[in-house]
Amino acid sequence: MSQVERVYAQLLARAPENKMEPRMAPMFRAMEVLGEPNKACPVIHITGTNGKTSTARMIESLLRAHDLRTGRYSSPHLVSVTERISLDGEPVDDETFVRIWDEIAPYLDIVDAELRERGENALTYFEAVTILAFAIFADAPVDVLVLEVGLGGITDATNVANGQVSVITPISLDHTDLLGDTPALIAEEKVGILKPEGYLISAVQPMDAAEVLMDKVRELQVPVAFESLDYKVLDRTMAVGGQLLEIQGQAARYDEIFLPLYGAHQAQNAAVALAAVEAFLGGGQRELNVDLVRDGFAQVTSPGRLEIARTAPTILLDAGHNPDGVRVSAEAVRESFGFSKLVLMLGILREKDAEAILYTLREEYGDLVEDLCLTQSSSPRAIPAGELASLAVDAGWPEEDLHVTENLEDAVEWCVGRAESEGDLAGGVLVTGSITLVGEISLLLKREGGQ
Structure with missing residues (x-):
């Protein structure tokens, strides 16, 4: 058994990924005992029903084109658990994955013991992997973390982060037993990642879901950009190996963007990603360098998505x-x-x-x-x-x-x-x-x- 397999076995011994618990206190306690790695760098936080991972990878690639060191946390993985925790666009190396886990494991034992004393379940698989990710990104360190929600938002383990920009990809019915059986109810869960002094970037949503998002924006008095109203795909044509896009961002129009992915949904994800990076780098008011935008999109991959x-x-x-x-x-x-x-x-x-x-x-x-x-x-x-x-x-x-x-x-x-x-x-x-x-x-x- 390799060292990564040893760590993965320890993670899998915990409550499985489909048993995520709607709680936050254990995550905040874990962050506390580890010195708050969740506050080590700015965060772009992403939730939604479909398109989260592709959008996260696009945001990551655009940020890297701007010479920023990135961390990306996404789930689930295709082949190896290390894919969930990426540094500079690549899965964390095995040595770092194992080293950081061995460093934080005793602290997780402390949190587990406290939970059991109160009659609660120990940290779950997803909670433990999320804690490991924060620790790896803090150790690197990274300039910005692109953080994908596991399930929902408000009580997701990732929500110990304070997203400078919160992104919500298209909302539809999924995990209805946990999140609700209407887009509005699901939106209430997902908009829970939006923080005071944050910035909301949203894809086109069902009307009832959009109303929920706007209610939260008004409550927190934060800026918001909605696809089709504030930014959108202006044009797209098929190209060898993908598609050629023209996108109206919040601050400018960007043309001749080659995206090596297929489908109108990926063009939509690209518009969302571009708006998010505009919000992060210039508050949605400053035009990005179009050559860097082109370079960033041209490098995007999304394994397991067509x-x-x-x-x-x-x-x-x-x-x-x-x-x-x-x-x-x-x-x-x-x-x-x-x-x-x-x-x-x-x-x-x-x-x-x-x-x-x-x-x-x-x-x-x-x-x-x-x-x-x-x-x-x-x-x-x-x-x-x-x-x-x-x-x-x-x-x-x-x-x-x-x-x-x-x-x-x-x-x-x-x-x-x-x-x-x-x-x-x-x-x-x-x-x-x-x-x-x-x-x-x-x-x-x-x-x-x-x-």
Whole structure:
């Protein structure tokens, strides 16, 4: 067992990621005993339902283009836990990850003991990883931290930070059992990251959610910029390997921006990211250097988000874990890839709305997809492939079009075979659903390719 694996095992021994607790006191106590690493640098804090990670990576890249040393905290990870904690655009190195954990572990033991004495649960997996991230960023140190919420906002472990800029990407229904079953209720949770003397940057939102955000802005008397009102994508055209954008920011218009990602949703994320960096660097009033903006966007990557993992046939990896995510990805696939047919590989985690995802996939891809492979990742939260097949039939997928397997190598082989059937050179494979499935398929393909 490597040292990183040792630390990861210790983290996994805690309450799992889907058992995040709606509490803040333990996090503030941990920050206190560690000397408040949450206050070590300015923070851009990001929440929302879809697009958080891509937007965070864009903000990070723009800041790095301006010669700032960045930290980025995001979740979940695709392959390695170290991906969650990035320094200067790269996952934290193994030595630093292990060293800082070993330094802070005794202090976490103190907090755990205090919690147990009060009859409360010890720090969870997500709380512990978040504490580790703050400690790593303080140790580096970094000039600015791009901080992605894990779930919700107001009681998320990351909310011990005071965001100088708070970003809310599009809000839709997800985690409704924890956050509420309307956009307005979810918005109340997410706008909890907005702080006095902060600055709110929001994507276009459902009307009831937007009203909640505006109520909070008025209460705190902070500046706000809404997509379409204060900034927006003016134009976008398809380009080899991505798209070319023209964005109206808060302070200026920026043209000839190449974004090496696909889809209107990524263009929207780019506009949000640009507005956030304008707010951070110049209070939304100062024009950014357009060459630096172009350089920053040109360097953006977003693994597992319509990522081309292999060609001949093309295999796309896309972590579409809710209906709205499926819809925007489907639009991007149709717009950016000329597939004659598409084979879907799907795995879904237990806490997600599998029925709605399956229905949306059939609705969005029905004329393009004839074959659906149902499988599962190694996560204990994964819906068994056989159970997922029953749900697929209930959602209207013809049983004869389904292939069910728990073996991921078999799943890849079957999907590639179907995509290439009858000598079709324009067929493709889309791996979607849980990020755990996307991560495991990504690793499998890299191993098969000798990378």
